Amino acid sequence: MVNSRQSEIFQEVKNIFSAHLENHQLRKTPERFSILEEIYSRNDHFDAEELFEDLKKKQLNVSRATVYNTLELLHGCDLIKKHQFGKNLAQYEKSYGHKQHDHIICVDCKKVVEFCDPRIQQIQSMMGELLNFKITHHSLNLYGICGTCQIQRDKRV
Amino acid sequence: MVNSRQSEIFQEVKNIFSAHLENHQLRKTPERFSILEEIYSRNDHFDAEELFEDLKKKQLNVSRATVYNTLELLHGCDLIKKHQFGKNLAQYEKSYGHKQHDHIICVDCKKVVEFCDPRIQQIQSMMGELLNFKITHHSLNLYGICGTCQIQRDKRV
């Protein structure tokens, strides 16, 4: 069940990416689709280097340059989201078939948890109107200490 | 009026920083206070390099290492806020005497506008409770196209 849903999603994103490449007169190279597949087989947040390493492990010979290039393309057609969770390092996640959400980050163990709150959409549209911005997206990160790390801290006292 | 308020604030942040250094048994060096003064004489968002350049222009011989070190210290005692507006570059702003706010960023011209909405505090405390995180701070950025850039875009069509 999960796998058939997974392959269904992969088919859809492949079509979207394919159409995007056609529309922009870009080439459909095997490297680009390998990267798309690798990203959609993951369920977590990852950075460019991790993606590069995983592709290498799978004997897919894709260079860093191509990884960065393709991440940019996928970001351009909204198939991935790009984040900066306080570090000087871009992290990504797939976004198709994954409902809009924001993040809570543990400043101790760096764990990332997702959450949804409809009020953010309201703030977004209200502020866009008020300040005359055409808002395209947002990023809300809450930073704090998760339950597990709170216990660790208490032990130390 | 503005200047007297400015110097009043500067006195206060100097005291806070001074106390923080004492409490942590760190030294009160002239460099650290030069940097604090420079930051509180600005009203915008800046990065480490801009701060370094401005100090150099004013003949204050402070090294990059000290700038980064001091930014870290000031961040530790909440006298500055640190942001990542989508770029791989940390940007800072003074935070004392400046009420809590979030940011709208124009993706075209990079202009940053501040706004406040009390609902964010509510989301923050609700989610902290729900997910058992002790939330310390948050970062909400809205991204879009500002009025001016919308006009530029329309002209181009």
Added chain:
DNA sequence: TTGTGTGCAAAAGCTTTGCATGTTG
């Protein structure tokens, strides 16, 4: 006086770029 802070420069880490080669349309 002692050890922390500083300046300087080198190194590190992420990302981009240049160039020769390969491959898509």
Added chain:
DNA sequence: CAACATGCAAAGCTTTTGCACACAA
């Protein structure tokens, strides 16, 4: 077959680190 994409390595940019000297406590 022409233009674009790729791989590789070098360069670019921000930030961190190592070391000798300076100076706050």
